[in-house]
Amino acid sequence: MIILEHVSKVYNGSDKKAVDDLNWVIEDGKITGFVGPNGAGKTTTLKMITGVLAPSEGRIIVNGHDIQTNGLAAKKEFGFNSDSPDSFLRVKGIEYLNFMADIYRVPVEKRQDFIEETAKRFDIYDSLGERLSEYSHGMRQKIMVMGALIHSPSVWVLDEPMIGLDPKGIFTLKEMMKEHVEQGKSVLFSTHALELAEKLCDKICVISHGRQQYTGTLEELQEQNPGKSLEDIFLEITGD
Secondary structure (H helix, E strand, O other): EEEEEEEEEOOOOOOEEEEEEEEEEOOOEEEEEEEEEEOOOOHHHHHHHHOOOOOOOEEEEEEEEOOOOOHHHOOOOOEEEOOOOOOOOOHHHHHHHHHHHHHHHHHHHHHHHHHHHHHHHHHOHHHHOEEEEHHHHHHHHHHHHHHHHHHOOOOEEEEEEOOOHHHHHHHHHHHHHHHHHOOOOEEEEEOHHHHHHHHHHEEEEEEOOOOOEEEEOOOHHHHHHOOOOOEEEEEEEEOO
16 A cells, blocks of 8 residues: 655756645555656656655655655565666666566575566567567566566556557556456556556546646546546546
């Protein structure tokens, strides 16, 4: 579970809040979609949740640990996949995965089982010996997701994880997300694709211009706006 209490972010040199007073509970046992147009504040929020950025105001709790005052304990609880897979390009896929496993002190047998099973599900098992610079964007995305999840975290935080994936890769990741929450654990992922949120999410949070516009289920949102398409509702509440 992730709890955000009055979280705001102001970047140095700006008088405008990139994220403004976000109050939100990401529940266990649910896939939660973080939805909003480009530049709405999604990536900034996820970076604050994972400790990459410090909030200007408020606090964030991950499975009972404050990310600011007890960051190491909080970071052991989640796996974070950023919005760019273009890192560590000089290393081989298997080297990157073992590096991530070493960071989280994953036992050798456990990591080997995870790597073999998940790489085969993602259809990149035969490419693990190649450098990441030789991977396609989608293959890099898959290897970064694997690196984020190799320590079996209870909380998944994924920033636009479907971008660049082929149809089978998207299907596989969606199935993995469903399997994860069926175990009573949590998934938070950002997207601007409404159709993906509609098919996959148990709950959503809509953000626009840094402000939280709606939190709840899509069914409740549509009930509050009878006769309107999901796209029209989204454009209306985000002010586009």
